[in-house]
Amino acid sequence: MAHVVQIGVPLNRVEGDLDLRVELTDGVVTEAWCSGTMYRGFERMMVGRDALDGLVITPRICGMCTTAHLTAAVTALEHLGGITPPPDALRLRNVALMVEDLQNDLRHGFLMYAGDLANPRWSAEPFYPEAQRRFAPFAGETVIEVLRETKHVLEVVAILGGQWPHSSFMVPGGVVSAPGSAELVQCRLLVHAFRQWYEQRILGCSLERWQDVRSADDLDAWLDESPHHGDGAIGFWLRCARAIGLDRLGAGHGNYLSYGGFPVPDDSAVRGLGGGSSFIPAGFASGDHVRALDEASIAEDIASSWYDDGPEPRHPSQGKTKPYATGHEGARYSWAKAPRYAGLSAETGPLAEMVMGANPLITDLLAASGPSALTRQLARLVRPAVLLPAIETWLAELRGDARCYERPELPVEGEGRGLVAAARGALGHWIRVAEGRLTAYQIITPTGWHAGPRDAGGQRGYTEEALIGTPVADPDNPVELGHVVRSFDHCMVCTVHLVRSGQRDRTIRFGLAP
Amino acid sequence: MATTLYWAQCGSCGGDSMAWLCLESPDVVELLDLLDIEVLWHPSLSNQSARDHLALLGSIAANEQPLDILVVEGAVLRGPGGTGMFDTFDGRPKKDLIGELARRARHVVAAGTCASFGGASGEAEVEASGLQFVREEQGGFLGPAFRSGSGRPVVNLPGCPVHPQVLAGTLAALCQGEELALGPYQAPATWYGMLVHQGCVRNEYHEYRVEDADFGTRGCMFFHLGCRGPLAFGPCNKLLWNRRSSKTRVGVPCMGCTMPDFPRDHPLFDTPAMADIPLELPAGVDRAHYLAYKGMAAAAAPDRLLQRQTRL
Numbered sequence: 099m100a101h102v103v104q105i106g107v108p109l110n111r112v113e114g115d116l117d118l119r120v121e122l123t124d125g126v127v128t129e130a131w132c133s134g135t136m137y138r139g140f141e142r143m144m145v146g147r148d149a150l151d152g153l154v155i156t157p158r159i160c161g162m163c164t165t166a167h168l169t170a171a172v173t174a175l176e177h178l179g180g181i182t183p184p185p186d187a188l189r190l191r192n193v194a195l196m197v198e199d200l201q202n203d204l205r206h207g208f209l210m211y212a213g214d215l216a217n218p219r220w221s222a223e224p225f226y227p228e229a230q231r232r233f234a235p236f237a238g239e240t241v242i243e244v245l246r247e248t249k250h251v252l253e254v255v256a257i258l259g260g261q262w263p264h265s266s267f268m269v270p271g272g273v274v275s276a277p278g279s280a281e282l283v284q285c286r287l288l289v290h291a292f293r294q295w296y297e298q299r300i301l302g303c304s305l306e307r308w309q310d311v312r313s314a315d316d317l318d319a320w321l322d323e324s325p326h327h328g329d330g331a332i333g334f335w336l337r338c339a340r341a342i343g344l345d346r347l348g349a350g351h352g353n354y355l356s357y358g359g360f361p362v363p364d365d366s367a368v369r370g371l372g373g374g375s376s377f378i379p380a381g382f383a384s385g386d387h388v389r390a391l392d393e394a395s396i397a398e399d400i401a402s403s404w405y406d407d408g409p410e411p412r413h414p415s416q417g418k419t420k421p422y423a424t425g426h427e428g429a430r431y432s433w434a435k436a437p438r439y440a441g442l443s444a445e446t447g448p449l450a451e452m453v454m455g456a457n458p459l460i461t462d463l464l465a466a467s468g469p470s471a472l473t474r475q476l477a478r479l480v481r482p483a484v485l486l487p488a489i490e491t492w493l494a495e496l497r498g499d500a501r502c503y504e505r506p507e508l509p510v511e512g513e514g515r516g517l518v519a520a521a522r523g524a525l526g527h528w529i530r531v532a533e534g535r536l537t538a539y540q541i542i543t544p545t546g547w548h549a550g551p552r553d554a555g556g557q558r559g560y561t562e563e564a565l566i567g568t569p570v571a572d573p574d575n576p577v578e579l580g581h582v583v584r585s586f587d588h589c590m591v592c593t594v595h596l597v598r599s600g601q602r603d604r605t606i607r608f609g610l611a612p
Numbered sequence: 613m614a615t616t617l618y619w620a621q622c623g624s625c626g627g628d629s630m631a632w633l634c635l636e637s638p639d640v641v642e643l644l645d646l647l648d649i650e651v652l653w654h655p656s657l658s659n660q661s662a663r664d665h666l667a668l669l670g671s672i673a674a675n676e677q678p679l680d681i682l683v684v685e686g687a688v689l690r691g692p693g694g695t696g697m698f699d700t701f702d703g704r705p706k707k708d709l710i711g712e713l714a715r716r717a718r719h720v721v722a723a724g725t726c727a728s729f730g731g732a733s734g735e736a737e738v739e740a741s742g743l744q745f746v747r748e749e750q751g752g753f754l755g756p757a758f759r760s761g762s763g764r765p766v767v768n769l770p771g772c773p774v775h776p777q778v779l780a781g782t783l784a785a786l787c788q789g790e791e792l793a794l795g796p797y798q799a800p801a802t803w804y805g806m807l808v809h810q811g812c813v814r815n816e817y818h819e820y821r822v823e824d825a826d827f828g829t830r831g832c833m834f835f836h837l838g839c840r841g842p843l844a845f846g847p848c849n850k851l852l853w854n855r856r857s858s859k860t861r862v863g864v865p866c867m868g869c870t871m872p873d874f875p876r877d878h879p880l881f882d883t884p885a886m887a888d889i890p891l892e893l894p895a896g897v898d899r900a901h902y903l904a905y906k907g908m909a910a911a912a913a914p915d916r917l918l919q920r921q922t923r924l
Binding site: 117135136137138139140142143147148150151153154155158159160161162164205209210213214216217218234235236237241242245246248249252253255256257258259260261262263264265266267269271272274275276278284421433502503505574575576577589 | 623633634640737773828861881
């Protein structure tokens with residue numbers, strides 16, 4: 099008879115709150131439930147506010163993707179008004195948002211993801227002492243370098259926008275100020291220094307050499323070609339990840355979504371990865387079949403969520419967010435909604451972007467062995483190699499004191515949407531304005547796509563699906579679940595449940611102080 | 613013996629943690645080393661297993677593991693209806709965990725405006741509360757009489773996010789047993805006894821009342837664009853952000869994110885005004901004198917400012 103247990107797991111290092119509950123049958127995940135445990139009420143707080151207030155308040159939704167929310171908020175207002183900002187304003191916005199991505203990819207990769215390789219679960223592996231030396235929290239060699247280099251490259255956002263996180267320097271019609279030539283030189287130096295460090299210490303080779311890694315075979319050859327490749331942070335991580343089988347974990351549904359991002363100015367030498375007008379192409383793919391994005395196909399299902407928005411899934415322009423707070427019982431189990439594209443659960447983020455852009459290496463890895471935590475995480479770790487040349491080109495194309503703002507005519511009534519590529523993937527803001535005030539504000543975050551619950555048809559959320567089949571050696575230390583869940587770069591801190599045979603067997607008792 | 617620190621996140625965006633990682637000279641790792649701080653737990657960085665985290669909480673609760681400094685990031689979410697179920701931990705209201713940890717800690721630090729005053733989370737629906745304030749009103753989640761083990765009230769470090777150097781300086785003072793004088797709203801006077809306006813590179817434009825009503829130029833943003841620099845307490849233009857700049861320097865109005873009413877209800881990019889004079893004047897300034905002074909200052913404004921020639 100199969101041995102079935104249920105466990106709940108506290109997965110931190112994901113920025114926010116999430117309860118994960120899984121059912122293990124003979125040590126393998128056979129069912130999973132992922133529930134958001136926090137409701138902050140941002141969308142409803144926006145209603146009644148001035149149309150521009152989203153530029154200040156929505157960045158505060160996320161301290162890591164703050165510039166992405168600002169970009170989505172300003173894009174929604176410009177869509178509402180049919181406003182096109184000057185090309186140099188687009189360059190500045192793109193540079194700032196891409197620098198935030200650099201920060202995200204490195205901090206997530208080596209502060210929040212790789213730390214699990216230094217977990218005692220892997221103490222018998224030959225790589226373990228080296229993983230500890232590199233990835234131990236607050237102490238590892240790579241951890242310390244990533245802290246230093248990410249904060250320095252973020253200075254670019256501060257030069258352009260005043261501070262990171264939480265600036266509001268993008269406004270309808272452009273950005274609030276044009277940097278002078280001295281400021282631009284500083285930005286270029288900061289990016290140059292980051293690139294050098296990334297090449298030498300993270301990638302272990304030049305960006306140009308990396309561009310020639312175009313297949314799974316190329317990747318193997320590259321790893322063996324030079325000790326620099328194998329011992330760089332990515333090479334070492336890759337060898338560890340293969341040793342523990344991350345290439346066989348975390349597949350998911352195999353659906354990919356991108357809203358596209360980074361509009362390319364007409365007069366720029368930068369080329370969109372898919373040849374289109376945005377650097378990151380938009381699209382939806384099921385397997386390797388890529389289709390054009392149809393925005394009307396997006397809807398949020400709340401069958402498993404603690405909201406009372408009505409029975410049918412709603413397009414976000416028609417969405418409500420009406421909390422319906424009951425206890426932790428019954429069919430509803432999450433404060434996250436379940437976004438669907440044409441009824442399908444989908445993943446977004448670097449892997450999806452590389453599917454849309456037909457990245458040769460990622461496409462070949464997917465064709466060879468299907469999606470996995472390894473491929474998803476590899477896509478994120480090497481994304482800076484895709485972004486850095488575009489950042490450099492845009493900065494080089496800018497001249498000091500360029501025209502970066504044009505006063506817009508913002509209508510006092512109408513609808514708008516801002517669909518952008520955030521570090522973690524597709525981010526959308528949908529707004530409705532009447533008499534200059536917001537009457538509706540709906541947001542779907544990348545984490546919503548990844549960490550949402552089941553829908554009315556019982557289709558699992560993306561992370562739930564990805565967990566199925568994951569072996570867990572020690573239910574008391576289920577680090578394998580962390581490898582899968584964190585490969586989505588959730589914006590949540592997962593919390594603790596430990597349940598067995600339907601009974602929780604471990605609780606923490608905190609009485610009130612006597 | 614090392615000073616122990618537990619970092620808790622409630623209704624938060626994680627931005628105070630992200631800003632904290634940008635600390636410079638010393639950086640975060642160097643600072644922890646210099647001050648001999650042992651981080652028992654940080655939700656974004658620690659890699660202990662679930663089991664070990666639970667055991668840690670258990671031993672703090674049992675007074676077996678001393679807790680010297682509790683840093684709280686984010687508002688305590690008390691809704692709906694006071695149950696705390698909008699934000700849960702281990703199936704229980706997170707607020708209960710925060711209450712317990714606060715009662716065990718020698719010092720309690722509110723990192724950021726949400727933990728200090730409730731902030732951007734919004735009071736009405738989620739019943740967001742600061743640790744000892746709800747907006748301007750003293751009390752908050754822990755109540756006005758709360759004192760941590762050291763006898764101090766909560767040390768409030770407002771800011772959205774809190775400036776990393778302010779947090780670093782506070783930790784240093786607490787570790788080294790220095791006096792840390794608290795001013796209004798229980799915020800250390802060292803950093804909050806000054807205004808964001810101080811050090812703003814637009815000060816000369818402000819002085820001569822050379823105002824802008826739209827983005828993209830060099831004038832002062834206090835009179836029309838909602839800038840609260842002359843009212844907001846904080847060191848943004850002294851310490852600067854990410855070593856480089858500040859919002860007002862690049863032309864983003866100060867939204868008063870250190871203030872207990874942040875974000876205020878009035879349109880954020882607009883200055884509430886009467887007869888073209890802001891309703892809220894620079895801190896401590898008398899209206900009649902201000903009118904006379906600004907009238908004369910505007911008349912004396914030099915062309916280089918009127919034509920926005922003076923660079924920032």
